[in-house]
Amino acid sequence: MRRVDRRTFLKTSAGAGGALVLGLVLPGCESDSEAAGSPVPLQRDSGADALAPNAFLRVEADGRVLVMIPSAEMGQGVFTSLAMLVAEELGADWSQVRAEHAPAHAAYANPTRKRQATGGSASVRGFFMPMRKAGAVARELLVSAAATRLQVPAAECRAEKGFVTHPPSGRRITFGALAGDAARLPVPTRVALKEPAEMRLLGRGAPRLDTPSKVDGSAVFGQDVHLPGLLIASVERSPRFGERVGQVDARAAIAIPGVHHVLPLEHGVAVVADGFEAAQAGRARLRIQWQASTNPAPDEAAAWQRLRAALDRSVPMRDDGDAAGALAQAAERLDAQYEVPFQAHACMEPPSCTAYVRADRCDLWVPTQVPEQARWLAATLTGLPEAHVHVHTPFLGGGFGRRLEDDFVAEAVTIARQVRAPVKLLWTREDDLRHDFYRPASVHRLSAGLTDSGAPIAWRHRVASPSIVARRFPEAVRDGRDKSAVEGAATLPYAIPNVHVGYALVDLGVPVGFWRSVAFSQNVFAVESFIDEVALAAGRDPYTFRHELLAARPRLQQVLDLAASRGDWGTPLPPGHGRGIAAAESFRSFVAQVAEVAVQDGRLRVLRVVCAIDCGFIVNPDTVVAQMEGSVAWALTATLKGAVTLQDGGIAQSNLHDFPLLAMDEMPDVEVHRVQSAETPGGVGEPGVPPLAPAITNAIAAATGRRVRRLPIGPGDLA
């Protein structure tokens, strides 16, 4: 066992909540009607019969263990993986473990992000140590309580499967029976964490805690929140970006039976009604004059022209050696341009937010990736102190970055302030697709130089795209330099002596946002396509060419090798079939994929994707597999199915019939191979996305000789 100083734990887990959080003891579960609705920190109650030694967990008198999950469960399995971290160190019986979303509070900030936000594939990375230490603190208290009761040395006792056992005497006591005593003990100054060999859950896996409720219909998503007297709101917004509400004729809308209120907002008009259908009927009868945007979005062709034209004024983001000089002297030079479109998130659950604003408090029930931000926003809009805003997080019907935005929270609070009832704002699918924060479109111009022996000596990659960071955190972008926009490009892993990466920020008047794997999703497509083209131009095998250039990047090289060997790289295929390979590091993990495709009569089938991942120490192996499978489906949708295109100042698509998603019979066989590793955990939710598109297009090139440089793949690209 490794000794850990409790002081580290205090700092890490308590954050701005300070010492109040650690050492807090909740009242027993039978008498905690007060505590149930309170935000942390809670007051100490020495008469407790439940143990809650910190903000992350509570051991009930009946032995159940409740783990407070600081991240948002949006499908990535974080209820389970974070609860496993606590349960492992605690020695809990998994069947007694439950998970709940933590409230909005600084105590729950992800240490890697310094705020309570679920994104960047950072939940396990950020909470790996704090959640384990939380479990270990509770375990030490339970062991001390048992040792006192049994009158034996604590060192002779062990916590396992919900009991503290004393092996020399064969006696044991349940956690529940010890919780009350343990709650009265001082929090230990030092706790020990288990070594991997001692672990029963971590690395082995545990059944997901949220599966049964998601299969029997009882899981509550944002859309399902119900309160007495609840009203339903729906907002009519301009089909064009950036327009404001002008004149409104609401007479026909308010005449609809069931419509209670019509409320003009800044960018839309809300209809508040008894139910969803009445609200929609009201919306359909609104007459709204829109005030034109000062920065209207261009149409599709003009947008691409502006992106292409901007490449010439890119600013340097990485310079190794002299790429321009080396290109001029190269024996052979290659140039290619890649284009990647806007994409929508299209979470299965469209945005929603339920808000209840009263004189002295505001409650939000909102599926959000940023509960603390939602709390701050609601406090700002209502004028209430943040401590009077209570954020309750139901399950998220997908997130993928869309719910890092708070636009729907602002709407719901603004509406609820004007209504003396709880209001559930429901977005339609049309609202969702037309008012998303889209993955930016981007244009990539790449050049490479080869020596006469086929060795790459120069690489130049210029990216032009709208900047997400410039919209969200404008102060973080100076002189048009957005580091986040070139992730996956500036981080080119291959050993090439002269490298230039440039970025041109283009504001197209289209709202852009974080979309699963963010800029990696576009930049890695360009990089991994072009390195394939360079390998083929050098007369080399695309896998061995990469392998040699990754000598200094052993973890990436290892997954590349693993994917190649498990993907049967180099073995014969039928005519019309091809294999493609791609690899990338993102979010502290390393993923390589080999895709096998068949192209026949101009029709593409993706048959098989072999995925190798090194994400360091693995907490829940099946979740890693599930996230790789899901990443393949996500990336394949963007590669094959569709895109968001601009039209009349807005977007052309309106629902899932013209923004199609991958269907079950289009899902390839996905095999996932995990590298056993003791390294610090890396991310899992996003790193499976970036290599997929280039693995597919590289496979198409292998099958047909045709190079696809623009996504999504169209029928004309294949025949």
Place this chain on the structure above:
Amino acid sequence: MLLKRRRTRGVSYLSMLFWPAVDSKEGAPMVDLLVNGRRHTLDVRAEAKLLWVLREQLQLTGAKYGCGIAVCGACTVLVDGAPVRACVTEVGSVAGRSIRTVEGLGGDHPVQRAWISEEVPQCGFCQSGQVLATVALLEQNPRPGERQINAALRGHLCRCGTYSRIRRAVHRAMRLMRETPRAARG
């Protein structure tokens, strides 16, 4: 057909335009719904969509709103054993017929057990529809081939990409249903 009607830009809820300007509920007959074996007599318009009646009147929220145009399948319920898209189904058209929602499966149905064993759900939002479509498929055809499985499920979208596990769970459910007497099912 439905899609064509809705292809216009802007707000295109054409059916909503026919929403009565005066309250037509007065004097209108009540709608009888038989849901999960229970009869409900409801004061709703016959044109109201089944999805919103289930969700808002009966608080049965297992069926989800995902697209409103019968494309995604998240709103699927069974009517006389057949899967229907509740988001476009008028309650008047299913009055008196046997409606089953995910809540009516009881949680221990072989299809649900198979879903749990295979750890199918991620976000879970589409899964009620996936489960019910599978129940309908296997009740009608206990041994479907891949082609029939695809036909039954290709219209049920999952943005998390749980398709491989859904397929495995369908096969597991086939085995479980053969082993489970019909009377013991939810």
